[in-house]
Amino acid sequence: MSLQPLRDDLPRFLEPYLPQPSGSQAAKPFVTLTYAQSLDSRISKGKGIRTTISHAETKTMTHYLRYHHDGILIGSGTVLADDPGLNCKYGSEEGYSHSPRPIVLDSRQQWRFEGSKMKDLYLKSQGQAPIVVVSEEPREREKDVAYLLCPYLSSSRVDWKTLLKKLHDEFDIKSIMVEGGATVINDLLLKPALVDALIITIGSRFLGSSGVEVSPIQSVELEAVAWWNGTADAVLCAKLSGSK
Numbered sequence: 001m002s003l004q005p006l007r008d009d010l011p012r013f014l015e016p017y018l019p020q021p022s023g024s025q026a027a028k029p030f031v032t033l034t035y036a037q038s039l040d041s042r043i044s045k046g047k048g049i050r051t052t053i054s055h056a057e058t059k060t061m062t063h064y065l066r067y068h069h070d071g072i073l074i075g076s077g078t079v080l081a082d083d084p085g086l087n088c089k090y091g092s093e094e095g096y097s098h099s100p101r102p103i104v105l106d107s108r109q110q111w112r113f114e115g116s117k118m119k120d121l122y123l124k125s126q127g128q129a130p131i132v133v134v135s136e137e138p139r140e141r142e143k144d145v146a147y148l149l150c151p152y153l154s155s156s157r158v159d160w161k162t163l164l165k166k167l168h169d170e171f172d173i174k175s176i177m178v179e180g181g182a183t184v185i186n187d188l189l190l191k192p193a194l195v196d197a198l199i200i201t202i203g204s205r206f207l208g209s210s211g212v213e214v215s216p217i218q219s220v221e222l223e224a225v226a227w228w229n230g231t232a233d234a235v236l237c238a239k240l241s242g243s244k
């Protein structure tokens with residue numbers, strides 16, 4: 001399915017929050033935390049239920065963001081629930097070549113590239129093969145998958161600082177958009193030193209109390225806040241207070 005055109009006021013609105021053009025000497029990738037939530041702060045109807053929240057307009061925006069990042073990161077909960085493609089469709093045929101590298105946190109090695117939508121797109125040259133982040137030597141190595149062995153602070157909690165440095169130094173990834181899911185987002189909302197920009201789509205619906213909730217364990221202040229109003233959604237761009 002093709003995307004609808006990008007609304008022409010979005011590039012200017014997003015520009016201050018996008019990774020800067022290459023040439024930056026930063027030691028870590030630029031990290032954008034971006035996701036779509038309901039009015040009651042749910043990002044899906046329930047665990048394992050892939051749920052559309054974004055309007056067609058903001059779906060196009062997501063692919064525009066993918067166009068501008070080298071990597072796209074998700075947790076194992078999301079890859080197992082959604083079987084996402086994570087490619088870039090913005091800019092039609094040309095857009096595929098701007099697809100970010102998928103990065104999957106999967107320390108328990110539950111996910112398989114084989115049979116996934118990601119692999120299907122990769123085989124059609126419409127997306128990239130993933131980097132799978134693991135805490136110990138993989139039990140099985142799948143063809144075309146790169147495995148990144150990384151320290152974990154505790155069970156299922158990767159050491160973000162080391163991971164970001166390794167992605168930068170070993171894979172030349174200068175910018176990453178983190179799409180989710182809730183466990184990953186709740187953790188990163190508390191890390192202003194690592195997150196450079198926050199881009200949240202707020203869809204005009206409620207998903208109910210059994211939905212997967214984004215709500216960090218403590219309060220989080222934002223700065224450099226800007227809002228965009230779409231046909232059915234709003235987009236919040238901001239920086240976490242305390243970020244550089």
Ligand SMILES: NC(=O)C1=CN([C@@H]2O[C@H](COP(=O)(O)OP(=O)(O)OC[C@H]3O[C@@H](n4cnc5c(N)ncnc54)[C@H](OP(=O)(O)O)[C@@H]3O)[C@@H](O)[C@H]2O)C=CC1
Pocket residue numbers: 034035036037043044046047048049050051053074075076077078079081082105106107108109155156157158159160179180181182183184185187212
């Ligand atoms: N609306 C939207 O924009 C989006 C919605 N979603 C929804 O989110 C839901 C999934 O969320 P959820 O179940 O919370 O799973 P997540 O996708 O957040 O995955 C969590 C897993 O990531 C791994 N992980 C490794 N290090 C960390 C760390 N430091 N912090 C957090 N997680 C880490 C762990 O798995 P392991 O031990 O296996 O390594 C952990 O269990 C799905 O329903 C999906 O549809 C997802 C993305 C975007």
Ligand SMILES: Nc1nc(O)c(N)c(N[C@@H]2O[C@H](COP(=O)(O)O)[C@@H](O)[C@H]2O)n1
Pocket residue numbers: 035036050051052053054058059062074078079082083084085086087179180201
């Ligand atoms: N921006 C946005 N809006 C929604 O309504 C969503 N449900 C999501 N989900 C994220 O996008 C991934 C699916 O990607 P593909 O379309 O398969 O490429 C999904 O896994 C979530 O990370 N995002």
